[in-house]
Amino acid sequence: MKVKLWGTRGSIPAPGPETIRYGGNTSCVGVTLSDGSMLALDAGTGIRCLGLALPDEPARLHILLTHLHLDHIQGLVFFAPAFRPQTEIVIWGPASPEASLRDRIARYISAPLSPVEVRELPCDVSFRHCPESEWEIGSARIRAASVTHRGPTLGYRIDDGDSSLAYIPDHEPALGADLAQMDEDWISGFALARDASLLIHDGQYTDAEYPCHVGWGHSATSHALSFARRTGAERTLLFHHDPLHSDDQLDELGAAAQQQWVELGGDPGTLELAVERSEVELPARAAKAAAAV
Amino acid sequence: MTQRPLELILARNLMSALSTPAFLVDEGGLLVFYNEAAGMLLGKRFEELGTVGPQEWGSLFGPFDENGEPIPYDELPLVTAVRGGRPAHAELTVRSTDGTHHEVEVSAFPIQTPHGSQGAIAVFWPTANGNGAEPA
Numbered sequence A: 001m002k003v004k005l006w007g008t009r010g011s012i013p014a015p016g017p018e019t020i021r022y023g024g025n026t027s028c029v030g031v032t033l034s035d036g037s038m039l040a041l042d043a044g045t046g047i048r049c050l051g052l053a054l055p056d057e058p059a060r061l062h063i064l065l066t067h068l069h070l071d072h073i074q075g076l077v078f079f080a081p082a083f084r085p086q087t088e089i090v091i092w093g094p095a096s097p098e099a100s101l102r103d104r105i106a107r108y109i110s111a112p113l114s115p116v117e118v119r120e121l122p123c124d125v126s127f128r129h130c131p132e133s134e135w136e137i138g139s140a141r142i143r144a145a146s147v148t149h150r151g152p153t154l155g156y157r158i159d160d161g162d163s164s165l166a167y168i169p170d171h172e173p174a175l176g177a178d179l180a181q182m183d184e185d186w187i188s189g190f191a192l193a194r195d196a197s198l199l200i201h202d203g204q205y206t207d208a209e210y211p212c213h214v215g216w217g218h219s220a221t222s223h224a225l226s227f228a229r230r231t232g233a234e235r236t237l238l239f240h241h242d243p244l245h246s247d248d249q250l251d252e253l254g255a256a257a258q259q260q261w262v263e264l265g266g267d268p269g270t271l272e273l274a275v276e277r278s279e280v281e282l283p284a285r286a287a288k289a290a291a292a293v
Numbered sequence B: 001m002t003q004r005p006l007e008l009i010l011a012r013n014l015m016s017a018l019s020t021p022a023f024l025v026d027e028g029g030l031l032v033f034y035n036e037a038a039g040m041l042l043g044k045r046f047e048e049l050g051t052v053g054p055q056e057w058g059s060l061f062g063p064f065d066e067n068g069e070p071i072p073y074d075e076l077p078l079v080t081a082v083r084g085g086r087p088a089h090a091e092l093t094v095r096s097t098d099g100t101h102h103e104v105e106v107s108a109f110p111i112q113t114p115h116g117s118q119g120a121i122a123v124f125w126p127t128a129n130g131n132g133a134e135p136a
Helices: A046-053 A101-106 A221-231 A247-263 A285-292 B006-016 B036-042 B054-060 B077-084
Strands: A002-007 A028-032 A038-041 A059-064 A087-093 A124-129 A135-137 A140-146 A154-160 A163-168 A198-202 A236-239 A271-273 A279-281 B022-026 B031-034 B088-095 B101-113 B116-128
Touching (some): A140 B006, A236 A247, B006 B031, B022 B036, B022 B077, B031 B054
Parallel strands (some): A038 A059, A198 A236
Antiparallel strands (some): A135 A140
């Protein structure tokens, strides 16, 4: 399973010279499964570049949306494969008692916010509510579960062979809860992230910033680290960077996070800040065993 | 480990911050949490008791009606909420572990989600200090 980060920013795009290293595009992660199937996790502005990097050949793509806040869907109408008749796109997302996934997304892909309507997209696009139970896409088993954020919001776990990716970009598991004390089954998102090969997790705020943003649906650094340690994820990427955080500030946040991580007993090499355009390859068990030898 | 539904997690987190006694049951009627205020009312913290089966929690603390008669399990507001999927309200008396009886008003409501019922919450509101109805 290959993972590429096309957008690591949260809330709103933050382009400019001060964010050039960590990136300014909003949430989008490309995942290439071991059988070649292609997933996009969220469709923030990062999906525009993901689309440009894909071949023109007929393809079937799956877009897994965690939720419908604008920073997670804004790139949809600029996703080049959506304008190719030969492309089939399946968009997965959270159910809502209020309206179907298609109708909720159509509020954005419609006038006056968009020059095109959903029905005008040349590709073959379909919308599916994520089931409660696990399902398969290509060589992967996918699991979605509701997590603590504002509005219906999912986290995902993707198991492909012996590798697993947990993607929980917008998450405030410490809201009203002590992550250090709470039993595992009472921690939002725990089962998704448990022992994952790679955890991509919300790390929007510094601990100093968090008190002014309680209940906004995002994590402070220490909360993200505590969650990662409790779940036993092998590697963690802090994601959904605050748009106000420059590269230099993220360097400082990363250094502070590393210190906290070590204090929690973590291996310094297993925690990083997410960097736009960076790639991670998650090896299958055979390769892991070979690497261990 | 079975992950609790998010709605129960959020309910528990909210209840933990309340000074109003509150109880939480899962979709099967298992008492999975009550808060500190409820623990003070009953004389026993949830951490001391742990999860309790549907038939047990109804009898642990009474409850009794205005005549001091035990209220059948099926008629408790929390049971109506979790089984019937509708809110329920009642006045009743509960017995704490030290034998003190407390008159309370109870409002219970189901936790409905896009995936169906996930349990129910009951909020207790003490109506009088001191003793309530004694068991018949």
